Amino acid sequence: MSQQFDLVVIGGGPGGYEAAIRAAQLGFKVACIEKRIHKGKPSLGGTCLNVGCIPSKALLDSSHRYEDTVHHLADHGITTGEVNFDLPKLLARKDKIVDQLTGGIDQLLKGNGIEWLKGTGKLLAGKKVEFVSHEGETQILEPKYVILATGSVPVNIPVAPVDQDIIVDSTGALEFQEVPKRLGVIGAGVIGLELGSVWRRLGAEVVVFEAMDAFLPMADKALAKDYQKLLTKQGLDIRVGAKVAGTEVNGCEVTVKYTQGGEEKTQAFDKL
Incomplete structure (x- = not known):
């Protein structure tokens, strides 16, 4: 037809x-x-x-x-x-x-x-x-x-495969049924910062990993600088130059492996 x-x-x-x-x-x-x-x-x-x-x-x-x-x-x-x-x-x-x-x-x-x-x-x-x-x-x-x-x-990141339970994409981060105590966000772009800000205001401890050395590199530099100050004051822990190398889900938490300043580090979260 x-x-x-x-x-x-x-x-x-x-x-x-x-x-x-x-x-x-x-x-x-x-x-x-x-x-x-x-x-x-x-x-x-x-x-x-x-x-x-x-x-x-x-x-x-x-x-x-x-x-x-x-x-x-x-x-x-x-x-x-x-x-x-x-x-x-x-x-x-x-x-x-x-x-x-x-x-x-x-x-x-x-x-x-x-x-x-x-x-x-x-x-x-x-x-x-x-x-x-x-x-x-x-x-x-x-x-x-x-x-x-x-x-x-959403882009699939091989080092953090999405299961929409512990590791979620931006869609999943809109649907948390309870506020995570510890929330990790990969990427200090607009979407990651918006959702990180939402859950931080509601009580989550939020860490943002940005692989690049610049914060919001696609935005005006003066605006990005002021915005970073605002979000830091709000309580977001923003780590630039922090490249996620892998993740491991164990029960109800996920451990993030990342490098920053030449050092290998790990940190656990309830949601990523």
């Missing part, structure tokens, strides 16, 4: 759905293919809305409010009693925000007459697209144009 579209967009993240909407506004008949299943149901929005920018910002917001209440309200002459947080509710708020925004994208596609094809798209020769639905049905689409907006996935 074949359907005729002017344009097929493979990927329903910020690059894909924006392109699909604009093309539809210009009069194209558009289909958007997205395969993601999030929390058991098909979801638009890509990494950013489901397991990236949006949920991490939601957790940053909640953890910031908690930290301000515990440590900084007194600076304003405001006193409180004992302050606690409910982690399941905190995570539920994050999920609600994700659902609202991804659902909004679904409505935007419908409102612009775009067909959301739920499944996997594969580019074939001659601008043909093979679409396989989640139910296993296959269609060959022959649009005039194809846009590839397939997004990103």
